[in-house]
Amino acid sequence: MIFGGLVLFILSCCFYVIFQVKNKSFYRKSGFFSLCFGFLLIGLELVLASFDSGYISAFGVRNVLIISAFSVSFFFLLLFIKFKIDLVGAAVSFFCVFLTGAALFFDKTQYLGQEDFNIFMTALHVFFTFFANAAFFTACVIGLFYVVQEQNIKLKKHGIIFKRLPSLELLESSGNFCITWGFFFLTIGLGIGVVASKQTFGSFLMMDAKEVWSFLVWLLYAALIHGRLTSRWRGKKAAVMAIIGFFIVVFSFIGINIFMDTTHGEYFLGKLIIRG
Amino acid sequence: MSVLNQQEIVVAGMNHRTAPVEIREKLSLNQDEIKNALELMKEKKAFNEAFLFSTCNRVEAVFVSDCPEEGLKKIFEILAIVKNIPMSDFISCFYKLTGLDAVKHIFRVASSLDSMILGEPQILGQVKNAYKCATSAGSSKVILNRLFHRAFQAAKRVRTETGIGGHAVSISYAAIELAKKIFGNLSNKKVLLIGAGEMAELAVEHLVQNNVSHVFVANRTFEKGLDLAKRFSGSAIRFEELISAFQWVDIIISSTGAPDYIISGKEMRPVMKNRKNRPLFFIDIAVPRDIDPDLNKIDNIYLYDVDDLQDVVEVNMEERKKEAALAEEIVDEMSKKFLIWKKSLQIVPTIVELRKKVQDAVEYEIFRTMKDNHLEKSFGSESVDKMVDSICSRLLHDPINFLKNPGSHRDVQSYLLLVRNLFNLDDKKKDEFSPKIIEK
Numbered sequence: 001m002i003f004g005g006l007v008l009f010i011l012s013c014c015f016y017v018i019f020q021v022k023n024k025s026f027y028r029k030s031g032f033f034s035l036c037f038g039f040l041l042i043g044l045e046l047v048l049a050s051f052d053s054g055y056i057s058a059f060g061v062r063n064v065l066i067i068s069a070f071s072v073s074f075f076f077l078l079l080f081i082k083f084k085i086d087l088v089g090a091a092v093s094f095f096c097v098f099l100t101g102a103a104l105f106f107d108k109t110q111y112l113g114q115e116d117f118n119i120f121m122t123a124l125h126v127f128f129t130f131f132a133n134a135a136f137f138t139a140c141v142i143g144l145f146y147v148v149q150e151q152n153i154k155l156k157k158h159g160i161i162f163k164r165l166p167s168l169e170l171l172e173s174s175g176n177f178c179i180t181w182g183f184f185f186l187t188i189g190l191g192i193g194v195v196a197s198k199q200t201f202g203s204f205l206m207m208d209a210k211e212v213w214s215f216l217v218w219l220l221y222a223a224l225i226h227g228r229l230t231s232r233w234r235g236k237k238a239a240v241m242a243i244i245g246f247f248i249v250v251f252s253f254i255g256i257n258i259f260m261d262t263t264h265g266e267y268f269l270g271k272l273i274i275r276g
Numbered sequence: 277m278s279v280l281n282q283q284e285i286v287v288a289g290m291n292h293r294t295a296p297v298e299i300r301e302k303l304s305l306n307q308d309e310i311k312n313a314l315e316l317m318k319e320k321k322a323f324n325e326a327f328l329f330s331t332c333n334r335v336e337a338v339f340v341s342d343c344p345e346e347g348l349k350k351i352f353e354i355l356a357i358v359k360n361i362p363m364s365d366f367i368s369c370f371y372k373l374t375g376l377d378a379v380k381h382i383f384r385v386a387s388s389l390d391s392m393i394l395g396e397p398q399i400l401g402q403v404k405n406a407y408k409c410a411t412s413a414g415s416s417k418v419i420l421n422r423l424f425h426r427a428f429q430a431a432k433r434v435r436t437e438t439g440i441g442g443h444a445v446s447i448s449y450a451a452i453e454l455a456k457k458i459f460g461n462l463s464n465k466k467v468l469l470i471g472a473g474e475m476a477e478l479a480v481e482h483l484v485q486n487n488v489s490h491v492f493v494a495n496r497t498f499e500k501g502l503d504l505a506k507r508f509s510g511s512a513i514r515f516e517e518l519i520s521a522f523q524w525v526d527i528i529i530s531s532t533g534a535p536d537y538i539i540s541g542k543e544m545r546p547v548m549k550n551r552k553n554r555p556l557f558f559i560d561i562a563v564p565r566d567i568d569p570d571l572n573k574i575d576n577i578y579l580y581d582v583d584d585l586q587d588v589v590e591v592n593m594e595e596r597k598k599e600a601a602l603a604e605e606i607v608d609e610m611s612k613k614f615l616i617w618k619k620s621l622q623i624v625p626t627i628v629e630l631r632k633k634v635q636d637a638v639e640y641e642i643f644r645t646m647k648d649n650h651l652e653k654s655f656g657s658e659s660v661d662k663m664v665d666s667i668c669s670r671l672l673h674d675p676i677n678f679l680k681n682p683g684s685h686r687d688v689q690s691y692l693l694l695v696r697n698l699f700n701l702d703d704k705k706k707d708e709f710s711p712k713i714i715e716k
Contacts, residue, residue: 153458166460167460
């Protein structure tokens with residue numbers, strides 16, 4: 001199943017790249033549908049894996065990578081429904097290829113440290129935070145497009161990229177949409193995480209590095225939304241903030257687990273076991 | 277052998293490349309003049325079909341005739357009569373095209389490949405109007421009808437399959453395209469025109485066509501501003517209120533005769549704060565410039581002057597030229613297809629005559645047989661007619677197919693001659709089996 005998903009994401013990525021060169025709607029549609037079917041396949045993989053193991057597949061490196069690909073493609077579809085644009089298609093499908101491809105190297109085993117874990121609550125926490133990450137990833141890509149397009153207009157460079165990219169207004173409103181929903185998912189995800197922590201460890205906060213960085217990420221996006229609402233951060237500034245924000249998200253999710261000992265790394269991701 | 281005479285498609289025309297503007301304006305025809313000319317063409321009987329087309333840059337006559345040279349002479353005579361100018365004034369400016377060249381030319385004109393501004397969209401509408409005029413005058417028949425429908429198809433393919441119309445090639449359109457790249461939809465945007473000027477007013481007109489929500493006009497002479505605002509169904513503001521107006525408009529087109537900058541970066545920073553950093557697009561068409569170029573350095577302000585827009589136009593023109601090469605391929609392909617169809621038309625009279633001859637012979641023999649057997653009442657009944665048709669169709673199926681598809685290396689003309697000789701189709705006595713003889 002996951003292999004099928006990977007193939008579809010590769011196809012989608014190829015179609016979107018060809019579309020950028022040839023500008024024929026056939027390639028765009030093919031890319032879009034390949035991505036949709038890839039999304040469905042990896043969703044099915046998660047459901048089947050849950051039935052196999054007897055509990056929700058939200059733990060272990062392999063599952064986390066699949067959830068990441070699932071949530072990124074889910075957010076792509078959400079954006080398409082709202083704005084009827086699939087300009088991030090190439091980036092999303094490429095990211096999904098990377099995530100599902102990496103997932104193939106990891107064992108199916110899920111690592112759960114304690115038996116009295118509230119699996120449902122913890123899985124919800126995982127899903128919501130990954131949906132938030134997917135939204136921040138999309139906002140980052142859109143932010144990148146905004147900066148490029150803004151530079152094209154300012155510096156009067158009207159090449160192929162200028163022609164392919166949409167208007168600044170559309171980029172800004174779709175970026176706004178991503179950040180608002182990402183912040184909403186993150187808030188719910190962190191809230192559920194805090195409750196789950198109380199149920200499992202008896203304390204709302206473990207005060208480990210992961211929690212501190214997650215709170216910093218939440219603060220950063222709260223500030224960004226505030227800046228947008230008060231119109232101080234608009235246009236290029238907001239786009240740059242969205243790009244920086246995503247790098248901090250990546251560090252708080254991957255960097256922290258690699259460089260520091262945290263409860264999340266120990267209990268949920270386990271050791272990185274590479275097949276063979 | 278008259279039936280084998282090829283009807284030739286002929287184009288006689290002049291355009292911006294072959295005729296100076298003095299001649300073009302003398303020969304330019306309005307709708308009534310075109311109708312008169314078409315009526316005269318019908319009267320002269322030198323044309324089987326005719327079409328006349330006139331814009332500010334060209335006059336084209338397209339006709340189908342058995343003798344193109346005679347048709348050409350009469351076209352010039354008619355133009356001289358309708359426009360009341362001597363033929364010698366314009367005859368040297370005309371080009372004459374026939375066959376594939378003529379078909380290609382019409383397809384190129386409709387696809388805007390022959391226009392002064394390559395890829396401009398108006399020409400197709402003008403050709404369509406002229407075609408409507410020719411059909412209502414009854415001068416466009418089988419060949420021209422097909423020719424122009426194929427020309428419209430070619431133009432549509434060129435528009436959809438190439439990017440020939442996708443790049444703005446006038447300063448005002450280039451400005452609107454840029455505005456769309458900043459704001460996307462212009463329907464809820466407000467425009468401010470500072471000063472006046474042909475190019476600036478044209479840009480505002482284009483913006484109005486793009487449904488901008490409101491147009492403000494600021495002019496040093498308030499009354500002048502009022503007049504202009506009325507033209508765009510907008511409102512006039514006083515020149516002193518300019519800076520405060522920047523807070524609620526989105527696109528500013530400036531075209532004053534001021535010797536210095538009228539808007540500087542210093543003034544704009546607080547304005548941007550007040551307008552909550554919403555993007556602002558300045559189009560400076562004035563020479564000398566009205567707007568300090570440093571404005572472009574401020575976040576969310578975009579400034580284009582007339583040179584920037586001219587650069588955009590030049591780049592776009594080059595793009596259109598590249599796309600035109602693709603369009604020429606489409607025109608080539610479609611004109612060749614049209615000529616194949618036209619060639620197939622020459623076999624029609626032979627097929628009709630052949631079928632008639634065979635049908636008459638079969639009917640004659642059936643009539644004789646029935647008469648001998650005292651069965652004359654049955655003759656002419658539906659079943660006998662059907663039988664006659666079936667015999668003709670079966671008998672002629674293969675020869676007709678052969679004539680229709682003689683193969684790419686064979687000459688249709690020689691086969692047509694052969695068939696006509698074989699069946700004696702050009703003999704005056706061929707009516708030996710005609711119904712009149714049967715009656716006798």
